[in-house]
Amino acid sequence: MSELQMSEPQLEPRSVKKRRRGSLFWTGLVLFLLLCTILVTIYIGYPFASEEEAAYFEGENPILFNQQKHGNALIQDGSIYLPFSFVQSQIDQSLYYEEASQSIILTTTDKVVQMPSNSLTYFINEEPVELRMPVFHIKDNEPYLSLDIVEHFYPIKVSILEESGLVWIEQDGETYRTAQIKEEIPREAYKKLRAEPTYRSPYYAEVEAGETVRIEEETEDFYLARNQQGVAGYIEKEFVNAGNVVEVSVEKERQFAEPLQIDEPIHLTWEAVYTKNPNTDQLPDMPGVHVVSPTWFSLANENGDLANLGSIEYSNWAHEKGYQVWGLFSNSFDPALTHEVFKTFEKRQYVIRQLLHFSQLYDLDGINLDIENVNQEDGPLVTQFVREAAPYFHEAGLVLSMDITFISTSGNWSAFYERDKLADLVDYLIVMAYDEHWGTSPVAGSVASLPWVETNLQKLLEVVPPDRLLLGVPLYTRLWKEEMTAEGVQVSSEALSMAEAKEWVDSKGITPIYDPVSGQNYVEWTDQTTGIIYKMWLEDAVSLEKRANLAEKYGLAGIGTWSRYFADETAWTALQMEETDEEI
Numbered sequence: 311m312s313e314l315q316m317s318e319p320q321l322e323p324r325s326v327k328k329r330r331r332g333s334l335f336w337t338g339l340v341l342f343l344l345l346c347t348i349l350v351t352i353y354i355g356y357p358f359a360s361e362e363e364a365a366y367f368e369g370e371n372p373i374l375f376n377q378q379k380h381g382n383a384l385i386q387d388g389s390i391y392l393p394f395s396f397v398q399s400q401i402d403q404s405l406y407y408e409e410a411s412q413s414i415i416l417t418t419t420d421k422v423v424q425m426p427s428n429s430l431t432y433f434i435n436e437e438p439v440e441l442r443m444p445v446f447h448i449k450d451n452e453p454y455l456s457l458d459i460v461e462h463f464y465p466i467k468v469s470i471l472e473e474s475g476l477v478w479i480e481q482d483g484e485t486y487r488t489a490q491i492k493e494e495i496p497r498e499a500y501k502k503l504r505a506e507p508t509y510r511s512p513y514y515a516e517v518e519a520g521e522t523v524r525i526e527e528e529t530e531d532f533y534l535a536r537n538q539q540g541v542a543g544y545i546e547k548e549f550v551n552a553g554n555v556v557e558v559s560v561e562k563e564r565q566f567a568e569p570l571q572i573d574e575p576i577h578l579t580w581e582a583v584y585t586k587n588p589n590t591d592q593l594p595d596m597p598g599v600h601v602v603s604p605t606w607f608s609l610a611n612e613n614g615d616l617a618n619l620g621s622i623e624y625s626n627w628a629h630e631k632g633y634q635v636w637g638l639f640s641n642s643f644d645p646a647l648t649h650e651v652f653k654t655f656e657k658r659q660y661v662i663r664q665l666l667h668f669s670q671l672y673d674l675d676g677i678n679l680d681i682e683n684v685n686q687e688d689g690p691l692v693t694q695f696v697r698e699a700a701p702y703f704h705e706a707g708l709v710l711s712m713d714i715t716f717i718s719t720s721g722n723w724s725a726f727y728e729r730d731k732l733a734d735l736v737d738y739l740i741v742m743a744y745d746e747h748w749g750t751s752p753v754a755g756s757v758a759s760l761p762w763v764e765t766n767l768q769k770l771l772e773v774v775p776p777d778r779l780l781l782g783v784p785l786y787t788r789l790w791k792e793e794m795t796a797e798g799v800q801v802s803s804e805a806l807s808m809a810e811a812k813e814w815v816d817s818k819g820i821t822p823i824y825d826p827v828s829g830q831n832y833v834e835w836t837d838q839t840t841g842i843i844y845k846m847w848l849e850d851a852v853s854l855e856k857r858a859n860l861a862e863k864y865g866l867a868g869i870g871t872w873s874r875y876f877a878d879e880t881a882w883t884a885l886q887m888e889e890t891d892e893e894i
Contacts, residue, residue, distance in 0.1 A: 359499035364512040366541045367474065374540050375400055375479040377486075377526050383477045384454045389443045390470070390477060391454035401464055401481070404731070406694050407453050411655045414446050414455055416463060417697050420705045424655060425459070435702070436659065465560040476540045482560040487525040488553035489535060491517045495549050503543025507532035515541045525552060575861070575887035576600050576780060576868030578678075578711075578740070580638065582875055583619050590627035594879065598886040602628050602874070603678045607639040607668060612650040614657040616664045617642075620672040629673070636676035636711060639665055643683040645722060652691040655698075662699045669708055676709030678740070682723065689726035693735075700735045711738040713782070713870075716766040717773075730773045739774055740870040743767065744784035749803055754790035756847035760829030760856055767864060776865040783857045783869050783885065785876035787811045790845040807876040811848055822848055829856055849876075854884040862887055 371383040373396060380400065384391040394414060398405045406415040412427040425432040425446045432438075432445050445456040457477070461468055465482035495501055502513035507529045515537060517523065523535040526542065533550055536542035578601040581588065587604065604624060610617040620637065628635045639661075641648045651657045665677055677699075681692055696712065703710045712732060718724040733739055746762045747755035756762070767781070788803040789811070806814065815822065815833055822831035831848045861869050869885060871877065 359502070359509040360504075360512055362512040364505060364514055366514040366543075367476065371475040371477055373477045373479065376481065376484065377536070377542070383457070384447065384449060386447055386449075386454075387443060390457040391447050392457055392460055392477070394453035394455050397455050397460055401460065401466070404697055405455075406697070408655050410653060412448070413655060414453060415655060415694070415698065416459075417701055418463065420701045422659075422698050422701050423463070425455070427453070435705075467558060467560050471539060474539060478540050480558045480560075482558060484558040485555055486536075487555050489523050489525045489533070490551045490553065491519055491521045491523065491545075492549050492551055493519045495519065500546060500549050503535060503537065503541060503545055505543060507534075507544040511544075514543045515539070517545065523550070525550070574600075575866070576738070576870075577885060577887070578603055578636065578780060578868065578870040579877070580605065580870065580873040581624075582873040585619075587619065587621040587624050590624060593627070593874075595631075595882075596633075596874070596877075597882045599633060599882065600868075601634045601636055601676070603636045603638050603870075605638045605640065605680070606672075607637060607665065608642045609640070609644065609647050609651055609661075610642075612647060614651045614660040614664075616661065616668075618668060620668055622672050625673045634675035634709070635673070636678045636709060637665075637668060637672060637674045638678040638680050640680040641682070641684070645683055645685045645688070648681070648684050649688050649691070652688065652695050658695050658698055661695070662702050665699070666702055666706055669703075669706060674708065676711060676737075677703055679710070679712040679736075681712070682715075684722060684726045686721035686726045689728055692726065693728045693731050696732060696735050709738070710736045711740055711780075712736045713740045713742055715742055717769055729770070733774045733778050737778070738780055738867055739778055740780040740782055741767070741770060741774075742782040742872070744782060744872070747788070749788065749805065751803070752801055754792060754801055754803070754845050756828045756830060757784045757786065757788055757849070759827070759847070760853070760860070761827070763857070764860060767860070771864060777867050779866050780868045780870045781857065781861040781866050783854065783871045784849055785854075785871050785873065785881055787846055787849045789814065792843040792845070794841060805876075806846075808849060808878040808881060811846060812850075812878070815846070815848075822850075824852075829853065851880045851884040854881055858885045858887050 367379065369382045371385060371390070373380040373383055373392065375396075380396050381393055384393075394405070394407055398407075402416070404417060408415060414425045416423040416425070421434050423432065423434050427446050427448050428444050429446070430441050430444060432441065443456070445459045447454045457468060460466065467480045469478040470476070471478065491501075499509060501516050501518075503515045503517060504513045505511045517537060521537065523537050525533045525535055527534045528547070529544070531546055532544040533547055533552070534542055535545050535550065577599045579596065579599050581602050581604040583605050604621075606618065606620045608617045616639070625635045651661065668674070669677065679696065684692055700710055714727050714729060714732070715724045717729070729739070743763045743766070744758040746758050747753065771779070785808060786805045787808070789806050790801065790803045793800045818835045820833055820835055822833045825832035825847065828847050830853045831850055833846045833848065835844045836842070837844070858869060868887065871881070871885065
């Protein structure tokens with residue numbers, strides 16, 4: 311065979327070609343069917359929804375309140391109890407648990423309710439109320455309060471779901487939007503209430519066509535819906551028919567009365583009584599004054615007994631002159647004594663009972679609380695005392711006022727006051743807007759310069775409403791004495807009344823000059839013999855009128871002056887604020 315013949319290509323047999331074409335056909339068909347299967351799987355499985363089911367509630371008897379989960383209730387002898395911490399933090403921040411007496415104390419406008427632990431008796435204004443079941447339990451050092459009591463005193467509505475044991479609490483004013491699940495939902499994945507607004511998240515429950523739910527919030531594509539079992543989760547908006555907004559309305563006994571309001575600005579002046587009351591025959595007229603507050607009552611000992619300097623003669627004189635009498639009670643400015651008396655319910659109640667007795671004995675119109683120099687950590691005890699006192703005093707028809715200081719970092723003299731809470735409890739707060747420079751200050755200065763007062767007043771008004779606040783005004787000034795000694799300049803002072811200050815100025819033959827920095831008239835005199843320098847920032851008609859104007863500028867309820875003894879006849883005229891036609 312030649313080389314040419316050897317190089318010619320060899321042809322495949324027809325049967326081999328046929329088999330190859332058949333193989334390609336079947337391979338293509340398999341690939342096509344696989345692709346179809348993948349597409350169908352994608353179509354059916356989209357949106358790749360998670361099938362993981364998660365538990366929405368944990369434990370037995372979960373609590374649902376304000377659209378949030380709040381731990382679990384306690385079932386004791388067939389009765390339901392709520393954790394004290396939950397009730398206090400979510401429903402009533404003024405609710406008080408006292409370890410010393412193992413009791414919970416609840417206050418309303420006219421009631422003080424004491425509930426001892428594991429007792430079948432609780433007390434309303436010290437009157438016993440008998441029960442079939444205790445209203446208060448302690449378990450694992452956690453106090454629990456009866457759901458029946460919470461329902462009785464607070465504007466809430468409670469549903470107990472038998473299947474899950476859920477305690478579902480709704481409060482007055484709570485809102486939600488009604489909704490209904492649509493009838494036609496193409497896939498099961500769309501019917502689930504999910505933990506997050508995405509189909510990849512676990513689900514808590516499945517809804518049915520036509521089911522009623524609540525809408526509590528919404529995102530761009532999802533609603534947060536809650537079913538009738540209290541379970542909430544996200545569901546796509548297109549599968550829900552949203553309805554109307556519903557507001558929960560609950561009427562309950564616990565109502566908070568508006569504090570006493572006096573249409574005309576109040577001018578209260580304190581009557582400083584240290585050992586005996588003044589001779590009322592020698593007291594001057596005080597035009598523009600509405601209230602006198604004699605310093606009659608104070609803590610005497612750790613038992614809670616009160617020292618009493620009250621005088622019915624003084625009250626009769628005041629009423630004849632048209633003044634109200636608000637008897638002042640002080641803590642004797644003793645932090646240790648204050649702690650011992652205010653730390654227990656029984657002693658606080660004892661102090662309140664004495665003040666109520668004195669209010670009847672001396673025909674009082676109000677009580678003025680002057681609680682100062684308190685350990686900072688005892689501030690809540692002071693608030694609790696006021697919280698428990700207010701219902702009794704208001705029920706007795708007494709005006710309740712309390713003296714406070716400006717806000718500062720001084721623990722015992724300022725930081726212990728819970729001013730925002732106190733403003734909700736009393737009719738009036740009176741800010742003692744003085745002693746910018748106190749008696750033993752190392753630097754001479756004004757008792758209360760006008761810029762200092764206004765700056766601190768603005769800060770105070772951020773937490774105290776102006777219609778609850780009286781501006782305290784000093785009627786005294788300090789005569790400062792600066793003397794050069796071997797150790798340097800020694801500063802001392804003495805407090806003078808308005809008349810005494812004027813007499814001193816006149817005796818030196820000097821003329822006050824206006825000090826724009828303090829907003830007051832100022833005098834300075836040097837004793838040429840001793841070299842001692844004397845300084846005074848005067849409280850006179852100029853400064854007092856400015857203080858009254860400051861109270862008017864910020865819409866305050868009035869002014870309080872310390873004290874009547876320091877005033878002269880010009881003070882009452884200078885301090886008069888614009889009055890309405892109403893009388894207190």
